[in-house]
Amino acid sequence: MTAPATEGSLPQQRGRLARVPSLAAFADGILITLMLGAVILWFAPAGMGRYGTYVLSLWLVTSIAVMGLNLTLGYAGLKSLAQAAFMGLGAYATALLTTKVGLNWYTSFALSGLLTFAVGLVLGFPALRVKAHYLAFVTLAFSTLIWLILRNEQWLTGGVFGLSNIPRPSLFGLKLDGALAFHRFVVIVTLILAVALWWMIRSPWGRAFTALRENPIRAASLGIDTRMYTLLAFAIGSAYAGFAGALYAPLVEFIDPSPFSLSQSFFLLLMVVAGGAGYLLGPFIGALLGVVLPEWLRVVGSLYLIIFATIVMLLLIACPQGVSGLLERGWAKLTGKGKIGKTVAGKSVAPNTGGRS
Amino acid sequence: MSPVLEVSNIHKAFGGIKAVNGVSFSVKEGEILGIIGPNGCGKSTLFNCILGQLDPTEGTVKLDGKEVTGMRPSDLNRLGVSRTFQLLQVFPELSVRENLILAGQEHEGTMLSRFFGRRDAGLTEKADRMIGFFKLGHLVDAKAGGLSYGQQKLLDAAMAFMAGPRLVLLDEPAGGVNLTMLGDLKERLRAINAEQGATFVVIEHNMDFVMSLCTRVLVLAEGKVLAEGTPAEVRANRQVIEAYLGH
Ligand SMILES: Nc1ncnc2c1ncn2[C@@H]1O[C@H](COP(=O)(O)OP(=O)(O)OP(=O)(O)O)[C@@H](O)[C@H]1O
Ligand SMILES: [Mg+2]
Numbered sequence: 109m110t111a112p113a114t115e116g117s118l119p120q121q122r123g124r125l126a127r128v129p130s131l132a133a134f135a136d137g138i139l140i141t142l143m144l145g146a147v148i149l150w151f152a153p154a155g156m157g158r159y160g161t162y163v164l165s166l167w168l169v170t171s172i173a174v175m176g177l178n179l180t181l182g183y184a185g186l187k188s189l190a191q192a193a194f195m196g197l198g199a200y201a202t203a204l205l206t207t208k209v210g211l212n213w214y215t216s217f218a219l220s221g222l223l224t225f226a227v228g229l230v231l232g233f234p235a236l237r238v239k240a241h242y243l244a245f246v247t248l249a250f251s252t253l254i255w256l257i258l259r260n261e262q263w264l265t266g267g268v269f270g271l272s273n274i275p276r277p278s279l280f281g282l283k284l285d286g287a288l289a290f291h292r293f294v295v296i297v298t299l300i301l302a303v304a305l306w307w308m309i310r311s312p313w314g315r316a317f318t319a320l321r322e323n324p325i326r327a328a329s330l331g332i333d334t335r336m337y338t339l340l341a342f343a344i345g346s347a348y349a350g351f352a353g354a355l356y357a358p359l360v361e362f363i364d365p366s367p368f369s370l371s372q373s374f375f376l377l378l379m380v381v382a383g384g385a386g387y388l389l390g391p392f393i394g395a396l397l398g399v400v401l402p403e404w405l406r407v408v409g410s411l412y413l414i415i416f417a418t419i420v421m422l423l424l425i426a427c428p429q430g431v432s433g434l435l436e437r438g439w440a441k442l443t444g445k446g447k448i449g450k451t452v453a454g455k456s457v458a459p460n461t462g463g464r465s
Numbered sequence: 466m467s468p469v470l471e472v473s474n475i476h477k478a479f480g481g482i483k484a485v486n487g488v489s490f491s492v493k494e495g496e497i498l499g500i501i502g503p504n505g506c507g508k509s510t511l512f513n514c515i516l517g518q519l520d521p522t523e524g525t526v527k528l529d530g531k532e533v534t535g536m537r538p539s540d541l542n543r544l545g546v547s548r549t550f551q552l553l554q555v556f557p558e559l560s561v562r563e564n565l566i567l568a569g570q571e572h573e574g575t576m577l578s579r580f581f582g583r584r585d586a587g588l589t590e591k592a593d594r595m596i597g598f599f600k601l602g603h604l605v606d607a608k609a610g611g612l613s614y615g616q617q618k619l620l621d622a623a624m625a626f627m628a629g630p631r632l633v634l635l636d637e638p639a640g641g642v643n644l645t646m647l648g649d650l651k652e653r654l655r656a657i658n659a660e661q662g663a664t665f666v667v668i669e670h671n672m673d674f675v676m677s678l679c680t681r682v683l684v685l686a687e688g689k690v691l692a693e694g695t696p697a698e699v700r701a702n703r704q705v706i707e708a709y710l711g712h
Binding site: 308310311312313315316318319322323325326327328329330331332333334335336 | 548
């Protein structure tokens with residue numbers, strides 16, 4: 109506590125101050141990774157055959173839904189149990205709009221996003237007014253409701269028989285019916301959506317999301333409308349599920365209720381966590397584990413889910429920040445530096461500030 | 466001219482505990498009001514009732530003569546009321562500069578401009594000036610969590626001033642800050658008060674700090690106002706000496 113002591117400890121102090129690697133440089137690293145990834149995936153299906161190509165596309169489509177959930181959970185800290193239901197809403201909306209109403213895919217895609225965004229607002233507004241925890245229950249109920257509608261309202265959804273003959277879009281007059289052509293289309297759409305999210309996370313919005321997850325009470329005291337940002341994070345996250353659904357429908361060309369059940373919503377949550385919640389590239393890793401791993405583990409048959417669950421558990425014991433966290437640690441060891449891709453760590457609690465934020 | 470802040474008959478009970486029990490006071494433009502009192506006498510609870518963090522059981526809060534009781538903290542902040550908390554609250558994973566940009570960004574533009582516009586919301590220069598003003602210039606890019614306690618305390622205060630507020634409520638700004646830095650902090654607060662005409666309400670246990678900084682002092686005891694006056698008057702008040710100042 110005496111003044112002279114500070115003199116001696118100064119160099120140590122300096123060392124302790126982890127310099128934040130120039131944020132701009134790091135964000136561009138993510139953008140470059142996204143671009144490179146898109147180029148690789150553009151050519152990747154070469155020699156893979158129809159099925160391999162389909163699995164790659166499915167991975168990307170799933171990544172979009174996981175990206176949305178990563179925004180909701182990883183950035184805003186909200187637990188949504190309806191991501192698969194939102195995806196179903198988008199998929200069925202697109203299927204109905206393209207087959208029954210005769211709209212083109214692009215309009216249907218936009219409307220699916222708009223619909224899921226709006227439903228997200230309607231669900232989130234009352235839930236988040238009360239308490240963030242309520243969102244988990246509200247989305248749980250919503251998930252069940254969507255499931256029942258998809259299953260039972262045959263006149264609209266085709267019930268268990270689903271909807272078929274969903275057309276694939278064309279681009280500048282080019283038909284995208286082939287597996288490879290449609291895969292490349294999926295690559296482009298995924299890239300656009302990922303870049304949009306990247307942009308948002310590095311804008312002042314991203315800073316506000318970070319702040320409200322770290323310390324909502326302090327954030328509110330600095331003028332950040334925590335309710336609005338939380339609601340936006342949830343609604344945008346849900347819209348990404350809608351976009352994923354709108355791509356999923358023409359990818360599989362036939363949809364039924366099963367991929368949109370509650371257990372699928374949990375599965376998507378697992379992918380967020382396994383990939384690394386709060387990391388921009390985490391969803392791609394999580395979805396890779398969730399979509400491609402099962403293909404590799406096909407030989408073991410139904411044991412697959414047990415193996416997957418075990419891998420995720422071991423992973424989370426080893427590193428609660430998922431694969432992205434593991435990679436970050438490895439990178440830090442290699443370079444002797446700190447964080448690369450993460451915006452936020454633990455939450456600090458604010459005692460003696462009352463309940464409201 | 467109506468006072469900047471007018472607090473009337475605030476009550477707040479937690480179950481059986483009457484933390485604040487009928488407090489009224491007002492603050493005029495440019496004043497620095499100190500609030501002192503024993504531990505647990507309701508100072509922080511009073512702040513939280515004024516700032517919309519807690520709903521008072523009874524009573525009203527007026528800002529420039531307009532009632533703002535129970536208004537949300539974020540809305541109040543955008544009306545020019547900012548604060549610090551008793552326990553240090555910076556965002557440890559953000560750099561010093563990012564902390565300050567965060568503290569200012571919601572006061573500029575719209576939600577849309579914050580999405581499409583510049584990532585620093587055009588605030589880098591202002592943030593750096595504030596950082597320089599609080600003598601943290603060598604730490605702009607350091608993570609807030611890696612700063613010493615006293616430095617974080619300065620950053621915490623700097624954040625409260627980032628948006629150029631008209632009224633600032635500080636809860637124990639001097640707690641845990643060493644003597645040299647304390648002098649600095651006092652000098653900074655005085656300068657902001659003089660240059661920007663900002664009005665302050667400061668809760669503090671450090672008597673030297675309060676008595677030398679504040680123009681007027683309010684003494685609380687058991688949730689009630691025990692005395693009010695200039696530092697000299699308060700220091701000479703018998704009741705205050707018995708209840709709080711001792712000897
Ligand atoms: N959220 C709460 N729930 C229940 N009781 C509370 C709460 N906040 C404060 N209290 C009680 O209210 C009383 C006043 O607390 P407060 O924090 O306002 O005191 P203070 O004057 O700020 O004290 P200090 O000088 O120690 O900071 C205390 O008895 C405290 O235990
Ligand atoms: Mg207190």
